[in-house]
Amino acid sequence: xxxxxxxxxxxxxxxxxxxxxxxxxxxxxxxxxxxxxxxxxxxxxxxxxxxxxxxxxxxxxxxxxxxxxxxxxxxxxxxxxxxxxxxxxxxxxxxxxxxxxxxxxxxxxxxxxxxxxxxxxxxxxxxxxxxxxxxxxxxxxxxxxxxxxxxxxxxxxxxxxxxxxxxxxxxxxxxxxxxxxxxxxxxxxxxxxxxxxxxxxxxxxxxxxxxxxxxxxxxxxxxxxxxxxxxxxxxxxxxxxxxxxxxxxxxxxxxxxxxxxxxxxxxxxxxxxxxxxxxxxxxxxxxxxxxxxxxxxxxxxxxxxxxxxxxxxxxxxxxxxxxxxxxxxxxxxxxxxxxxxxxxxxxxxxxxxxxxxxxxxxxxxxxxxxxxxxxxxxxxxxxxxxxxxxxxxxxxxxxxxxxxxxxxxxxxxxxxxxxxxxxxxxxxxxxxxxxxxxxxxxxxxxxxxxxxxxxxxxxxx
Amino acid sequence: xxxxxxxxxxxxxxxxxxxxxxxxxxxxxxxxxxxxxxxxxxxxxxxxxxxxxxxxxxxxxxxxxxxxxxxxxxxxxxxxxxxxxxxxxxxxxxxxxxxxxxxxxxxxxxxxxxxxxxxxxxxxxxxxxxxxxxxxxxxxxxxxxxxxxxxxxx
Numbered sequence: 374x375x376x377x378x379x380x381x382x383x384x385x386x387x388x389x390x391x392x393x394x395x396x397x398x399x400x401x402x403x404x405x406x407x408x409x410x411x412x413x414x415x416x417x418x419x420x421x422x423x424x425x426x427x428x429x430x431x432x433x434x435x436x437x438x439x440x441x442x443x444x445x446x447x448x449x450x451x452x453x454x455x456x457x458x459x460x461x462x463x464x465x466x467x468x469x470x471x472x473x474x475x476x477x478x479x480x481x482x483x484x485x486x487x488x489x490x491x492x493x494x495x496x497x498x499x500x501x502x503x504x505x506x507x508x509x510x511x512x513x514x515x516x517x518x519x520x521x522x523x524x525x526x527x528x529x530x531x532x533x534x535x536x537x538x539x540x541x542x543x544x545x546x547x548x549x550x551x552x553x554x555x556x557x558x559x560x561x562x563x564x565x566x567x568x569x570x571x572x573x574x575x576x577x578x579x580x581x582x583x584x585x586x587x588x589x590x591x592x593x594x595x596x597x598x599x600x601x602x603x604x605x606x607x608x609x610x611x612x613x614x615x616x617x618x619x620x621x622x623x624x625x626x627x628x629x630x631x632x633x634x635x636x637x638x639x640x641x642x643x644x645x646x647x648x649x650x651x652x653x654x655x656x657x658x659x660x661x662x663x664x665x666x667x668x669x670x671x672x673x674x675x676x677x678x679x680x681x682x683x684x685x686x687x688x689x690x691x692x693x694x695x696x697x698x699x700x701x702x703x704x705x706x707x708x709x710x711x712x713x714x715x716x717x718x719x720x721x722x723x724x725x726x727x728x729x730x731x732x733x734x735x736x737x738x739x740x741x742x743x744x745x746x747x748x749x750x751x752x753x754x755x756x757x758x759x760x761x762x763x764x765x766x767x768x769x770x771x772x773x774x775x776x777x778x779x780x781x782x783x784x785x786x787x788x789x790x791x792x793x794x795x796x797x798x799x800x801x802x803x804x805x806x807x808x809x810x811x812x813x814x815x816x817x818x819x820x821x822x823x824x825x826x827x828x829x830x831x832x833x834x
Numbered sequence: 835x836x837x838x839x840x841x842x843x844x845x846x847x848x849x850x851x852x853x854x855x856x857x858x859x860x861x862x863x864x865x866x867x868x869x870x871x872x873x874x875x876x877x878x879x880x881x882x883x884x885x886x887x888x889x890x891x892x893x894x895x896x897x898x899x900x901x902x903x904x905x906x907x908x909x910x911x912x913x914x915x916x917x918x919x920x921x922x923x924x925x926x927x928x929x930x931x932x933x934x935x936x937x938x939x940x941x942x943x944x945x946x947x948x949x950x951x952x953x954x955x956x957x958x959x960x961x962x963x964x965x966x967x968x969x970x971x972x973x974x975x976x977x978x979x980x981x982x983x984x985x986x987x988x
Contacts, residue, residue, distance in 0.1 A: 399869055406865060410858045417851040424848075466869055473862050593966055717852035742856055749859035756866050763873070767944060769970040 395461045400453055403469035407476045408446040414480040414718055415442045421719035441499050445479055448503045455510045456827070463513070464764055464830035470757045471823045474808035475502045475816070477750070480718070481734055482811050484741070488724040494811065501813040505820030512824030519828060523772050526586030530619045533579030534626055536572035541629040573627065573635050574818035577642070578825070580623060581779035584643060587616050588650035589771035595651040616643075624667075633671065633678060634794075634802025638786050640664060645782040646775055681800035688797060700727045701797055704736040708747075708796070715743030730811040732803050735795045754788045754807070757781075764830040773829045780822045891942045892973075893987045894926070900981030901930045909987070914942045918979050919952070932956050933980035940977075946970045947986065949977055956980050 419438055449472045456463060479502060483495030516522060522529070588595070594612045620643050627636045644660045671678050680697055688698035688705075703726040711721065723729045723737035730737075739747045761781025768774040787804050794801035805815040892912040896904050916925045918938040928937070934954025941948055950968040951958040958965055959978035971977065975986045 403862075403865055403869065406858060406862045410855065410862070413851060413855055413858065417848065417855065420848060420851070466866055469862075470866060473859075714853060714856060717848055718855060720848070720852075742852075742859075745856045746859065749856065749863060752863045753859070756863065756870070759870065763870075769946075771967060 395457075397453065397457050397461065397465050400456070400465040400468055401450075403466065404449055404453060404472060407469065407473040408442075408449070410473070411442045411445055411476045411480060412439070414476075415439060415483070417718045418480075418484055421717075441479060441483060441495055444499055445476060445502060448506050452506045452510060456513065459510070460513050460827055460831040462831050463827040464760065466760050467757070467764075467823055467826055467830070470753060470760065471808060471820065474750075474753055474757070475505075475820075477738065478502070478734075478809040478811070478816070481738060481809065482730060484719055485723060485730045485737060485811075489730060494730065497813075498811055498816070501816040502820075504813075505817040508817055509820040509824035509827070512821050513827050513831070516825065516828050519773060519776070522582050522776075523586040523589070526583045527615075529579040530583035530623075533572075533576040533583075534619070534623050537576050537623075537626045537630065540572060541626055571812075571814040573630075573632060574814040576623065576627075577635075577638065577783050578780070578818060578821060580619070580639060581642065581646070581776060581783065583619060584616065584646045585772050585775035585779055588646055588775055592650050592771060595647075595653075616647075628671065631675065631677075632803070633675075633681075634790055634804040636671075637790055637802065638783070638804060640667075641786045642779055642782050645786075646779045649778045650771075650775055678800075681802070685797055685800055700733070701795075701801060703727070704733050704795055705797060707733075707736040707740040711740040711743040711746075713744045715739075715741050715746050717741060731805060732791070732801070732810070733795060734806055734810045735792055738809070750809070751788075751792070754784070757807075758785045758788075761826055764826050768829050777826055777829045780826055783822060784819075892947055894977065894984040895987050896982070897976070897985050898981075898983040900928075900932065900983075902928050902933075902982055904928075904982065910984075912940055912942075912947070916940045917952075919954075928979060928982050930980050930982060933982065938977075938979050940971075946972070954980070 415438070449468070452468060456468065479495060479498050482498035486492050486494030591612055620639070623639055624636055627639060640660075644657065647656045647660070648654075672682065684693065684698045684701060687693050688701050690698070694702045707721070707723055707726050710716065715721070718741050721737075721740040723733075723740050726733045726736050735747070735750070738750060742749075758781055761777060761784065765774050765777035765781065768777055784807050787807050790799070790802060791804045791806050791810075793799045794804075805812050807819050808816060890911045891914055894910045894912060896906050896908050896910070899906050910926055913925060916939070917936060918924055918926045918928060918933075918940070919936040920928060920930065920933045921935040924936065934952070934956070936952045937954040937956075938958045939950045939952055941950070948968045948970050949958060949960055949965060951965050960969055960971060961976055971986050973986055973988055977984045977986060
């Protein structure tokens, strides 16, 4: 915040140098290693390819094979330069961490593309990352003042729910079976652009904005006692009305398109933000009771949800392991076969697992980079979440704070839900691993979230 | 120049590469943690080290003196930590029945001024809104303590 107070205040010279140095050197320095990682990873892929082709001589990989690597590095550096101009005081660690994760994503797509008969997969993912970085910059640029986001909070919430509702209507119109086994993907095809995206990815962000706007205005009331019910202290439902309505409608629509993972995500999101805003454990208790009721209802309603739950217990049973539990068992085998340091990028067989590029990207990564690699990946996610909370702690008002908490919770919950699903700790749901899993909507939405976090961390509006 | 794949043997070279990749990931983590640690240290050192008491970090200009004998238009200096209240130990003493003993605190943190309400009956109003949590103020913000209104100036 470029207050005039800065000018009149005498400080030691060194401090002034640190404060006045506007160039984002830390960010640039942190981008160096991910770039090196990308180049080295691509080199390994090329060497593996040439050894498999029988060329054991010094046939060096052709330089044009490095286009994806240089493209990604250039995009990251350009984003860094743009941030220098439009948000010089924004957090300098968020972009490097997101960039590292996106690098891993592009590298895995490049590696898995040929194995799943889609050589363009890596390039496609690269295009999504570049688009995402562009939208991240646009987000930082055009949300100069986050207040207008808050002022239109109901509009955002309705728009988000409506987008997902379109896919629900589509499903009914095209007689997409609602009672049968599998979960559907809420994909919205915009046919005249030849373009498809998942509106639910956008819904997450819009709901965070709504919750942050509503809760920041009603914080004081929510912290009060509501009704006493025996030993329980129930929240003041009257003031929670709009919030519960939006949450309820969103959950109904999501359950309508049968994205149970997303439902868990949205519910967890609302709960974290409610708790952060009110600082009352009673909300957690009440919500968990509601969650149990809802989960039980869905369990009885959807046969495939019952399958998913039972698989956690009996995946290795004969009969299950080769049928319904096939994916999860193969995934665990992939993790196990990686050992401590992994089979090496390009040297494993990650495509034995169905959906290795999306839902099971973690097992593909775990097989080729090993236990050490998976630990590093989880470490990177932890740092991303730490940084999001750091931004929240330093935010200038309640709305910014709550928004940063909500956006960070999106990353945290998604990582938790999909990794726990992959490792057979909880029922598997199709939530993408942020930045790493292949998928345009998810990568772009995640970079928009990074853009919003950067905007919150740039203190002056 | 890339090393000769043949001379080390293809799998020897690949072995080095794959270990290097995992090690690189850890180096990224190490670097980020180092930056985070530096941030935390600087934040911890800031309240003690940054603006020494006695330096003036800004001023409050009285707009409406309410029931106090202050003269509208007079400028009051802000220390890095300024307390406002009716008690004589406050940095700025406001002798008014609408002001609590310890009403408001204004302090300098993270390159800006923050206002915090200390729980008085009439609270603290910043730019027309009663504050619940510390809030950052900019020049020209309006701060109302009890029935006294100030404008923040450099």
